[in-house]
Amino acid sequence: MYLKKIAAIIRGKLIGSNIKINNFSINSKNINNNCIFIAIHGKYFDGHNFILEAINNGAKALIVHKYVSVYIPQIIVNNTTLSLGKISAWKRSKYKHCIIGITGTTGKTSLKEMIVSILQKKYNILYTIGNMNNYIGVPLTLLKLNNNFQYAVIEIGGSSYKELVYLSKIVKPNIAIINNIDIAHLQGFKNLFTIIYSKKQIFYYTKHDGIIIFNDDDDNQKNITNNIHNKTIMNFSLYNKNATVYASNIQIQAYIIKFYLHAWQKKIYIHLNLIGGLHHISNALAAATIIIALKNNMTLQNIASGLTDFHPIKGRLYPIFIKKKQIILHDAYNANPKSVCTAINILKNIPGYKILVIGDMLELGSQSKYYHIQIGKIISSAHLNVVFSIGEYTKNIIYNNTFYSKHFTSFTDLIHQLLCILKNQKHYTILFKGSHKNNMDTLINILLKQLPK
Structure with a gap:
């Protein structure tokens, strides 16, 4: 792609030669062949401070929000972050195949990795690396798109609502799924109603005649498909036999999950090598529904x-296994x-001595104290x-509770x-839970280094 084309897409001013660019980067240390460096100006950093490092590492051109005195071409724009989104939206518009969009409150990354684990056995796929799922990470992933x-x-x-609309507009999935909806990021969303409406945006921006998939077990998704038109609707459920994909004969053991997955009026035995929890089964059903929606040559065995x-x-x-x-x-x-709550329910069902080390749940805004007190009540009933x-x-978790x-x-x-405590315990599980x-x-x-070998 030539710089004039990039400048036209992002409505910027090109200064310098109209050279060809093959790669994009926002990391001055990670510059590939014929790469343009986008100087993102974030809340805690400014990419413009790393321009010389990017050039020394091989950058051939720049996207900046102010003129810089350098010898390589530059495109000047009003906002480099929005320019990143504009380029990725253009790349998406040229992509001819199927894009699967995943959102939800919890389990997005696990669901994505399950889908990848199934698809990559037969197909060449692009997918989100790690948790690069925000207004920077999603465009960076889309910039790698090719046919x-x-x-x-x-x-x-x-x-926030604004961020989910922004990303849904850019991605425009052919198939979209919401795996679950619950309380999170209240600083940005303010309340559950706004969270539900914000997650629903992915359905609105799914391609015309696309497929949308919802979780039939989630009370917060009961009306999620209302006012969605010209889309095929599919669902998955742990219990509802009328769902597109559902489960039966569920067996949850300490380190293994077994169940039958039903789809296409057939069933197949599923064995998950995961520490037990219904949420894993729900994610597996969601992944299977995506594969069925693709209508390719993949089977239940796949x-x-x-x-x-x-x-x-x-x-x-x-799981980190110290000893048996x-x-x-x-x-x-x-x-x-x-x-x-999910993690605590799993811990309480694992045999042996149970220890919970819990940190703050962040971004809950004015309701932080309330939700930490509620978690304390759940812990009280878990018999840890x-x-x-x-x-x-987390001081609110232990306040006025009866457990040690x-x-x-x-x-x-x-x-x-x-x-x-661990000196006297031969059979234990320690759950570490908290925001990043x-x-x-x-x-x-620190604990791993000090535990006896």
Whole structure:
């Protein structure tokens, strides 16, 4: 793509030669062949401060919001972040194959990885790496689109109505799915009604004659398809035998999940190598519904094989086995009321001594204290052995509760107390749960280094 074409797409002013560009980057350290560096101006950083580094690493051109005195061509725009979105929207418009759009409150990344695990056995696919699902990550993924990819699987997150509309407009999926809806990011959404309406935007922006898929078990999606026209509607359910895809004969054991998946008036046995929870089955059904919606040559056997090959993702109920019957569950990538409840329900059903280390659920705005108190009530009924909390709002979890608990203000004190308890336990599970900004990764790494080998 030549710079004049890029400048026209983003309505910028080209200064310098009209050279050809093959790659885009916002990371000055990650510059590929014939790459243009987009100087994103964010809340905590300014890409314009890294222009010289980008040039030294091989950048051939720049997209900037102000003129810079350099020897390579530059395109000047009003907003580099919006320009990133405009280029990715143009790339999407040229893509001839199917894009799958995924959104929801929890489990988006796990669902995406399940779909990828099934599809990549037969097809060349582009998909969201990690959790790059926001107003920066989604456009960066779409910039990699070309028609050699037979499918694209795009995860769409967001912390406000505006962001979800923006991303849904860019992605314009052929098939869209909402796996669940619940309370999260209240600082941006304010209330559950706004969350539901915001998630629904992906259905509005699904391509004409596309397919939309909803979770029939989710009370917050009961009317989610109202006023959606010219789209095929499909659904999945743990219980409803009238759903497009449903489950039966569910068996949840400590480290294995078994059930029958029903679709196409057939059924197939599914074996998931995951620490138990109904949410895993729901995600598996959602992934299967996507595959069925594609109407390609994949079979139920392909679906079952892909699901069996799916493994836990770090930070999402990821098991770390210390010794036999000694496990750390790393579930600290993110936290909202629904995901915390899910994790606690899983912990309480695992045999042995049960310890919960919980950090703050963030971005709940003025309702933070309320939801942390509610989580405390759920913990009280879970009959755990020990609950340790760290953070500002988790003090409300242990307030006026009857289980053995302690609140900490430092990692050092928490680890010391934890090690004292573990000395006398041969069979235990420790669940670490909290929002990413709690730095629970660091806490887990400190513990792992100090545990006896």
